[in-house]
Amino acid sequence: MSWLATLGRFAGFCFDLARANTFRMPPPGRTMEEAYRIGVQSLPVLLLISVFVGTNLSLQGYAAFTPLGGQRLVGMFVALAGVRELAPIIAATMVAAKAGTEMASQIAVMRTREQVDALEVMAINPLWWLVTPRLLAIVLVMPALTVVAIFTTIASSWLVATAQLGLNGTEFLDFVRTSIDAKDLLACELKGMIFGVVICLVSCFCGFTSAKGPEGVGQATNSAVVIASVSCVTLNFLLSQVLYG
Amino acid sequence: METLARIGRFGLFGAAVARRVFTPPWNTRDFFRHTWLVSTRCMGPVVAVTFPFGMVIGLQGLQIFDLFGAQRMLPSLISVAVLRELSPMLASVLVAAQGGSSFAAELGAMRIKEELDATEVMAVDSLRWHVVPRVLALMLATPVLNVMGTVAGLAGGFVMAVPIQGEPGGVFLANLWAFTVPFDLVVGVVKTVVFGLLIGLVACFHGYYATGGAAGVGKSVNDTVVHSVLLFFAANYLLTSAMFAP
Numbered sequence: 095m096s097w098l099a100t101l102g103r104f105a106g107f108c109f110d111l112a113r114a115n116t117f118r119m120p121p122p123g124r125t126m127e128e129a130y131r132i133g134v135q136s137l138p139v140l141l142l143i144s145v146f147v148g149t150n151l152s153l154q155g156y157a158a159f160t161p162l163g164g165q166r167l168v169g170m171f172v173a174l175a176g177v178r179e180l181a182p183i184i185a186a187t188m189v190a191a192k193a194g195t196e197m198a199s200q201i202a203v204m205r206t207r208e209q210v211d212a213l214e215v216m217a218i219n220p221l222w223w224l225v226t227p228r229l230l231a232i233v234l235v236m237p238a239l240t241v242v243a244i245f246t247t248i249a250s251s252w253l254v255a256t257a258q259l260g261l262n263g264t265e266f267l268d269f270v271r272t273s274i275d276a277k278d279l280l281a282c283e284l285k286g287m288i289f290g291v292v293i294c295l296v297s298c299f300c301g302f303t304s305a306k307g308p309e310g311v312g313q314a315t316n317s318a319v320v321i322a323s324v325s326c327v328t329l330n331f332l333l334s335q336v337l338y339g
Numbered sequence: 340m341e342t343l344a345r346i347g348r349f350g351l352f353g354a355a356v357a358r359r360v361f362t363p364p365w366n367t368r369d370f371f372r373h374t375w376l377v378s379t380r381c382m383g384p385v386v387a388v389t390f391p392f393g394m395v396i397g398l399q400g401l402q403i404f405d406l407f408g409a410q411r412m413l414p415s416l417i418s419v420a421v422l423r424e425l426s427p428m429l430a431s432v433l434v435a436a437q438g439g440s441s442f443a444a445e446l447g448a449m450r451i452k453e454e455l456d457a458t459e460v461m462a463v464d465s466l467r468w469h470v471v472p473r474v475l476a477l478m479l480a481t482p483v484l485n486v487m488g489t490v491a492g493l494a495g496g497f498v499m500a501v502p503i504q505g506e507p508g509g510v511f512l513a514n515l516w517a518f519t520v521p522f523d524l525v526v527g528v529v530k531t532v533v534f535g536l537l538i539g540l541v542a543c544f545h546g547y548y549a550t551g552g553a554a555g556v557g558k559s560v561n562d563t564v565v566h567s568v569l570l571f572f573a574a575n576y577l578l579t580s581a582m583f584a585p
Binding site: 200314328 | 395419441448560576580
């Protein structure tokens with residue numbers, strides 16, 4: 095039953111965070127700093143991963159549609175699978191793996207060195223000081239990263255489709271353009287923001303509740319990335335059901 | 340230059356591990372223990388991720404096939420997508436996040452507390468004793484977890500299509516294997532063995548060479564997840580090209 099207790103503690107954590115922020119401005123100047131850190135750190139990883147996701151979408155679409163004689167449909171396949179589902183979830187997993195683990199380990203290290211207690215002694219609410227800027231920053235940055243992921247995925251799959259598979263590039267882009275519209279992009283942005291909130295809350299929670307010492311830090315970082323990515327994928331299904339179902 | 344040096348050190352580390360894999364003595368007890376632990380720890384996350392993903396493919400695929408009136412094709416799409424691509428990738432991402440990072444955390448903590456140095460002082464080869472069983476355990480556990488992921492993904496697609504969207508269940512099951520060939524199973528196994536090897540090497544490398552106290556352990560866990568995911572996405576492109584491209 096220990097997971098139930100953890101769930102309750104997580105709800106308490108969210109409640110405390112909300113209470114720490116009512117009628118109070120976020121810590122001045124920290125948000126943009128965190129946004130810069132999260133965004134710039136995750137960007138190279140995200141770019142590389144979305145390049146490979148795009149290349150594979152093209153290859154698999156080609157392999158799946160060739161027996162039916164529908165190689166031309168690869169563009170549609172890339173647009174629907176890549177933009178609607180894969181780009182937001184790839185961005186979320188990479189931000190969880192890079193920025194989320196970093197949040198968890200930073201806070202866990204502060205916990206180990208008793209810097210969190212030191213904040214409390216100085217009458218600064220640690221949730222307000224440590225979590226609020228990260229939460230605002232990730233909500234600000236996630237939609238931008240999602241757009242970057244979408245663009246990179248489509249660009250790299252276009253490259254593979256034309257250079258490696260010998261498809262018609264113009265036709266590919268036409269299929270991409272007709273299969274998705276502005277509503278899909280808005281849905282992606284919404285998904286990105288929600289995933290950002292989940293990643294930040296889960297990672298900071300794992301950091302705050304970590305055990306002391308090196309094992310505690312490692313354990314907190316480990317569970318942060320696992321829980322964050324599993325809950326993002328599960329939420330992704332619910333959001334898709336609501337937005338497209 | 341720092342990055343280049345690290346890549347070189349990683350190559351040497353891989354060679355050192357490979358040499359110890361093929362020469363006795365083998366630490367079989369730890370190998371079985373780690374395989375069991377990794378499989379049981381990753382089972383929940385893998386199933387929890389592939390099942391909703393199968394449902395999402397069902398949801399999106401139905402919308403496309405509704406346009407052409409070809410709902411019959413949905414199960415074939417689900418089985419092809421899950422078997423060839425999604426289940427190997429998602430299972431490996433979760434193995435990297437759960438299994439790989441926990442190995443990095445364990446080895447990192449052992450390095451920081453100087454337990455690895457203590458093993459060396461007792462004339463026990465720490466690579467042979469601590470690293471080789473972990474790498475081999477991930478190599479064995481990832482294909483097994485991939486099979487579970489595949490079953491869960493197909494079940495997710497079935498749950499979405501039949502009970503939720505009201506497609507006929509018999510048609511779903513009859514068309515499930517229309518486009519899949521036995522070769523697809525080989526694809527999944529080959530991919531996941533390679534990915535498991537990469538995850539194991541990266542995780543043990545970062546844990547084994549962790550420096551800088553508790554913060555260093557956090558950093559090595561962080562690097563493990565990011566680098567192993569990058570590496571096996573790149574490997575996936577090459578493997579898919581080799582097996583499917585014209």
